Amino acid sequence: xxxxxxxxxxxxxxxxxxxxxxxxxxxxxxxxxxxxxxxxxxxxxxxxxxxxxxxxxxxxxxxxxxxxxxxxxxxxxxxxxxxxxxxxxxxxxxxxxxxxxxxxxxxxxxxxxxxxxxxxxxxxxxxxxxxxxxxxxxxxxxxxxxxxxxxxxxxxxxxxxxxxxxxxxxxxxxxxxxxxxxxxxxx
Numbered sequence: 001x002x003x004x005x006x007x008x009x010x011x012x013x014x015x016x017x018x019x020x021x022x023x024x025x026x027x028x029x030x031x032x033x034x035x036x037x038x039x040x041x042x043x044x045x046x047x048x049x050x051x052x053x054x055x056x057x058x059x060x061x062x063x064x065x066x067x068x069x070x071x072x073x074x075x076x077x078x079x080x081x082x083x084x085x086x087x088x089x090x091x092x093x094x095x096x097x098x099x100x101x102x103x104x105x106x107x108x109x110x111x112x113x114x115x116x117x118x119x120x121x122x123x124x125x126x127x128x129x130x131x132x133x134x135x136x137x138x139x140x141x142x143x144x145x146x147x148x149x150x151x152x153x154x155x156x157x158x159x160x161x162x163x164x165x166x167x168x169x170x171x172x173x174x175x176x177x178x179x180x181x182x183x184x185x186x187x
Contacts, residue, residue: 003114007067007086007164010162010165011075011165011168014053014158014159014165014166014168014169015043015164015168015169015172016158017130017151017157017159017160018159018172018173020159021156021157021158022153023179024155024156025156025173025176026180027153027154028112028138028156028173028177029176029177029180029181030180031110031136031138031153031154032110032112032138032177032180033180033181033184033185035108035109035110036072036073036138036181036185037096037184038108038187040073040106040108040109040110041073041074041075041104041105041106041109041110042058042061042072042073042074042075042109042110042112043074043075043077043100043101043109043110043111043112043130043135043174044048044057044058044074044075044076044077044078044109044112044114045077045078045097045100045111045112045113045114045122045123045126046078046113046114046115046120046123047078047115047120047122047123048121049116049163050114050115050116050120050140050170051076051078052078053114053140053167053171053174054076054077054078054112054114055076055078056077056171056174057074057076057112057154057171057174057177057178058074058075059076060174060175060178061073061074061141061178061181062074064182065175065178065179065181065182066171066178066179066182067182068185069182069185070185070186072181072185075104076100077097077100077126081104082123083096083099083100084096085117087099087100092122093122094116094121094125095122095125096122097113097123097126098122098126098129098154101126101130101133101135102129103127103130103183105129105133105135106133106135107133107134107135108134108135109130109135109136110136110138111126111127111135111136111137111138112137112140113126113137113138113139113140113148113152114137114139114140114141114170114172115125115139115140115141115145115148116141116142116163116166116167117141117142117144117145118139118142118144118146118147118148118153119144119145119147123139124143124145124147124148124151126132127139127148128151129132131151133154134166136153137151137153137154138150138153138154138156139151139152139154139155139156139167140156140158140170140173140174141156141157141158142157142158142160142161142163142166143157143158143159143160143161144161145157149178154182155163156173158170164179
């Protein structure tokens with residue numbers, strides 16, 4: 001089997017296994033919908049590719065996913081280089097998301113932390129902070145993120161240790177959440 005075919009087969013297998021997480025994905029989507037309907041905001045954060053996924057999902061909510069509708073309050077905490085570098089410099093990289101949540105998060109909001117490894121200190125600290133502040137917490141992670149189950153209202157573990165396969169499923173999960181939101185949020 002050539003490498004291209006192998007990668008495609010791996011991706012299909014991991015996504016097929018994600019079907020077992022359908023109830024958790026639906027629960028996460030319901031949390032997002034409930035928060036938005038109550039006037040809450042959605043905060044997303046992660047590192048590297050997970051930072052990009054945070055921005056991607058936020059853009060689908062603020063802009064549009066599949067249909068024209070009002071913009072929804074979603075913020076990726078990964079985009080402001082001045083905040084990221086000043087907070088990282090003054091308070092440490094592990095606090096770049098906590099500090100932003102400290103300034104912006106309210107009790108009815110949702111914090112979505114994305115970490116393929118399940119061990120990103122800045123994501124874990126932000127989820128802990130959000131939970132203490134009374135927000136709902138959702139983690140998107142990989143097979144090794146079991147520790148996030150006890151920390152979050154919902155933790156969706158992609159059954160893989162391959163970063164690329166996990167990220168492919170995280171964006172699929174994000175798209176599912178966006179589709180559910182658009183089906184339940186008024187124009």
